[in-house]
Amino acid sequence: MDKNGEFRFLKACRGEPVDCTPVWFMRQAGRYMKEYRALKEKHSFLEMCRTPELATEVTLQPLDVLGVDAAIIFADILLPLEPMGTGLEFTVGDGPSIPRPVRTRQDVENLKPVCSEEQLGYVGDAIKMVRGEIAGKLPLVGFSGAPFTLSSYMVEGGKSKEFTTTKLMMYQEPETWNLLMDKVVDVLVDYLKMQVKAGAQALQIFDSWVGCLNPGDYERYILPHTKRVFDGLKDCGVPVINFSTGTSTMLPLVRESGGDVMGFDWRIHLDDARKQIGLDTPVQGNLDPNILFAPIPVIREKVLDIMQRAEGRSGHIFNLGHGILQHTPVDHVKAVVDMVHEYRHG
Numbered sequence: 058m059d060k061n062g063e064f065r066f067l068k069a070c071r072g073e074p075v076d077c078t079p080v081w082f083m084r085q086a087g088r089y090m091k092e093y094r095a096l097k098e099k100h101s102f103l104e105m106c107r108t109p110e111l112a113t114e115v116t117l118q119p120l121d122v123l124g125v126d127a128a129i130i131f132a133d134i135l136l137p138l139e140p141m142g143t144g145l146e147f148t149v150g151d152g153p154s155i156p157r158p159v160r161t162r163q164d165v166e167n168l169k170p171v172c173s174e175e176q177l178g179y180v181g182d183a184i185k186m187v188r189g190e191i192a193g194k195l196p197l198v199g200f201s202g203a204p205f206t207l208s209s210y211m212v213e214g215g216k217s218k219e220f221t222t223t224k225l226m227m228y229q230e231p232e233t234w235n236l237l238m239d240k241v242v243d244v245l246v247d248y249l250k251m252q253v254k255a256g257a258q259a260l261q262i263f264d265s266w267v268g269c270l271n272p273g274d275y276e277r278y279i280l281p282h283t284k285r286v287f288d289g290l291k292d293c294g295v296p297v298i299n300f301s302t303g304t305s306t307m308l309p310l311v312r313e314s315g316g317d318v319m320g321f322d323w324r325i326h327l328d329d330a331r332k333q334i335g336l337d338t339p340v341q342g343n344l345d346p347n348i349l350f351a352p353i354p355v356i357r358e359k360v361l362d363i364m365q366r367a368e369g370r371s372g373h374i375f376n377l378g379h380g381i382l383q384h385t386p387v388d389h390v391k392a393v394v395d396m397v398h399e400y401r402h403g
């Protein structure tokens with residue numbers, strides 16, 4: 058919050074001048090924090106997501122420790138898969154697995170529509186609870202996956218390196234692919250609107266794996282569907298962040314899909330990305346999460362480089378280029394927050 062009692066994170070999302078650059082981190086709640094690991098001893102990951110009291114506790118854990126400018130609700134992009142009918146499991150060490158993957162036309166037809174208010178209401182309840190705790194102190198970000206990233210889990214049945222099965226559906230059965238996208242988009246718009254209704258003050262859409270595509274295929278098979286998500290949120294009243302990784306070669310296309318703020322990874326200089334996207338569009342990013350393992354002077358050099366590339370322009374939210382990694386030293390994360398807040402544009 059700045060001295061006028063306004064949230065600098067929300068101001069930056071709107072491209073308005075700020076007293077200093079706001080900063081938060083994707084995956085700022087999680088295993089790198091001892092408070093999270095302690096809670097995880099007693100509860101499974103899904104139990105923590107589905108129990109609003111626990112999700113609230115985890116959401117709050119990093120806020121005072123780090124001194125960030127926004128909270129992000131503790132949940133997962135995969136939660137909507139369960140009510141859609143694919144099942145969802147997290148096995149220790151292996152990450153997510155989807156017991157009934159979606160591979161055929163029939164599988165896609167069998168996917169169920171979702172009433173988020175009822176079936177994912179626990180996320181809304183957690184949002185309300187967190188707002189009750191941080192009202193007037195920090196804004197709260199809600200989120201979901203983007204259609205491609207979410208569908209890739211549904212089709213592959215878990216994490217993937219090559220995305221072969223997903224791409225094959227796209228290339229070989231475009232009608233099945235389009236039906237899958239349509240169903241996923243409907244769920245996402247309903248889910249995100251529910252989060253805003255519950256109190257989310259900004260939204261972020263994670264397209265974590267869309268960078269595996271060639272720009273032409275992105276434009277043809279993905280962009281129209283992702284655009285429907287952003288179009289569906291146009292009147293929702295909160296800023297929406299369009300985050301993707303591996304997309305340095307197609308940022309103008311990603312920009313076309315929509316959103317008020319563009320978030321991208323470290324594979325491109327912030328100023329080069331801004332030139333491509335358009336200088337008026339607020340941006341978020343983009344420190345390589347691995348840099349947080351380096352000695353403080355190295356971290357400082359990299360943070361200052363990003364701040365200089367932002368060139369004193371308003372409309373920059375400092376973040377990583379992807380989520381915080383598991384063994385990241387907490388004091389290094391905190392040091393970055395201080396560096397960003399203390400930076401003065403010359």
Ligand SMILES: Cc1c2[nH]c(c1CCC(=O)O)Cc1[nH]c(c(CCC(=O)O)c1C)Cc1[nH]c(c(CCC(=O)O)c1C)Cc1[nH]c(c(C)c1CCC(=O)O)C2
Nearest residue numbers: 083084085086087102129130131132133134152263265380
């Ligand atoms: C692809 C993706 C997922 N989930 C998410 C994405 C998109 C962002 C990205 O690309 O990182 C998004 C996500 N997942 C989680 C959050 C919480 C909010 C936050 O603090 O940012 C957010 C925003 C918690 C989580 N989601 C998960 C954890 C770890 C669970 C644990 O405690 O073991 C957390 C804290 C599990 C998860 N969830 C997912 C994977 C691949 C995994 C396993 C990862 C791993 O094992 O490191 C799917």
